Amino acid sequence: MTPDSKLYIVVAVLAVILIGLFAYLFVMDRKVSRIERELLQEKESKNKLKQEG
Amino acid sequence: MTDSSLIKGLWWKLLALLLLLYAVIYGFFIEVPYFEVTKESIRNVFYHVGMWFGMSAMLITSFIFSIRYLRGFREKEDIVAVEAANVGIFFGILGLITGMIWAKSTWGAFWVRDPKLDGAAVGMFIYLAYMVLRGSINDIHKRAKVSAVFNIFAFILWIVFVMVLPRLAGSTIHPGQDGAPVMALNLSGSTRIVFYPAMIGWILLGFWIMNLRIRIKRLGIRD
Numbered sequence: 120m121t122p123d124s125k126l127y128i129v130v131a132v133l134a135v136i137l138i139g140l141f142a143y144l145f146v147m148d149r150k151v152s153r154i155e156r157e158l159l160q161e162k163e164s165k166n167k168l169k170q171e172g
Numbered sequence: 173m174t175d176s177s178l179i180k181g182l183w184w185k186l187l188a189l190l191l192l193l194y195a196v197i198y199g200f201f202i203e204v205p206y207f208e209v210t211k212e213s214i215r216n217v218f219y220h221v222g223m224w225f226g227m228s229a230m231l232i233t234s235f236i237f238s239i240r241y242l243r244g245f246r247e248k249e250d251i252v253a254v255e256a257a258n259v260g261i262f263f264g265i266l267g268l269i270t271g272m273i274w275a276k277s278t279w280g281a282f283w284v285r286d287p288k289l290d291g292a293a294v295g296m297f298i299y300l301a302y303m304v305l306r307g308s309i310n311d312i313h314k315r316a317k318v319s320a321v322f323n324i325f326a327f328i329l330w331i332v333f334v335m336v337l338p339r340l341a342g343s344t345i346h347p348g349q350d351g352a353p354v355m356a357l358n359l360s361g362s363t364r365i366v367f368y369p370a371m372i373g374w375i376l377l378g379f380w381i382m383n384l385r386i387r388i389k390r391l392g393i394r395d
Contacts, residue, residue, distance in 0.1 A: 126200060133196045141189045144380060148179050151387050158391065 185380050191373030195219075199366050209278055216274050218366055222374035223267030229375040230260030230382065231299070235327035238320040247393070250316035253323060254306065255385040257299060259378050264296050279345065288346035291333035298326045298333075 179185065199218040207214060234256035241249040271289070272282040283289060305322055309315035338344045 130197050130200045134193060137192055137196055138189070144384070145179065145185070147384060148185070148380075151384060151391070152179060154391055155387065 181383070184376055188373050188376035188380060191369045192377065195222075195366055195370035195373055199370065202362060202366050204363055213274060213277060216270070217363075218370045220267065220270040220274055221367075222370055223263045223270060225371040226374040226378040227260045227263035227267060230256045230263060230378050231327055231330060233379075233382070234260060234323060238323040238327075241316060241320045242324075245313070245317070247312070247316065248390075250320065251386055251389050252382075253320065255382050255389065257302060257323065258385060259382045261296070261299050261303070262381075263374075263378060264292075264299070268292065268296065284345065286338075286344050286346055287341035288334075288338040288344040291338050295330040295333045298329050302326050 195218050199215055204212070204214050210216075234253045237249045237253040237256065240246075241253060271292075275284060275289075276282050302319060302322055306315055306319045309318060338346070
């Protein structure tokens, strides 16, 4: 693989795409985690109200 | 760590990224064995074969969770089974498309009459039938039970069509039929240091997408 074949440009493009796709997954994972926590808190506060009432 | 940056199982998700980055970068520069028919396109084994490893991992997961569902009828396990199969089908479609691109240059046609190729196609149809079956039953408990039974048969049939029949036919042009898959390519030791990490990376990526699909589906269930 000679440096002047510019193959490394293609590799760089693929690496950027891969990082981009994974960044997308990370963001989605964080959003789902946040909604999961919110639902859990909602449920806990409802249970508390039930016990008090 | 702030509350919003918390990601469950961060280490293996990062590992998937690192392994695939390594595979995509080093896979282009590593010395590969020379075959007249493939030339540089032999590097596809790091990527095309990864789709089938990913699919296999997902379908095995789906199979295990269908059995577990039938033992206790817990809805959670039905969700894992269906989402694993979903990601498996996704990998399978990518495996077929990438295989067709490679086949065109290697064998001269997008599709050739071959036990391995036809078996993979039939295997895909079996899993598409699983999804159609699920979609046709409205009662969620009945749907889960019927499709779990179907899924167990589907997995066994898939193994037969993809692994057993092509070996029995003995005349497939697709490599990977003698003993362990891909070994027939005579992958040199140096090629394996990209191949195996790449396969683990693709499998982990599959599990991550599956994990997200399961969690999103569970959010919609009120208990």
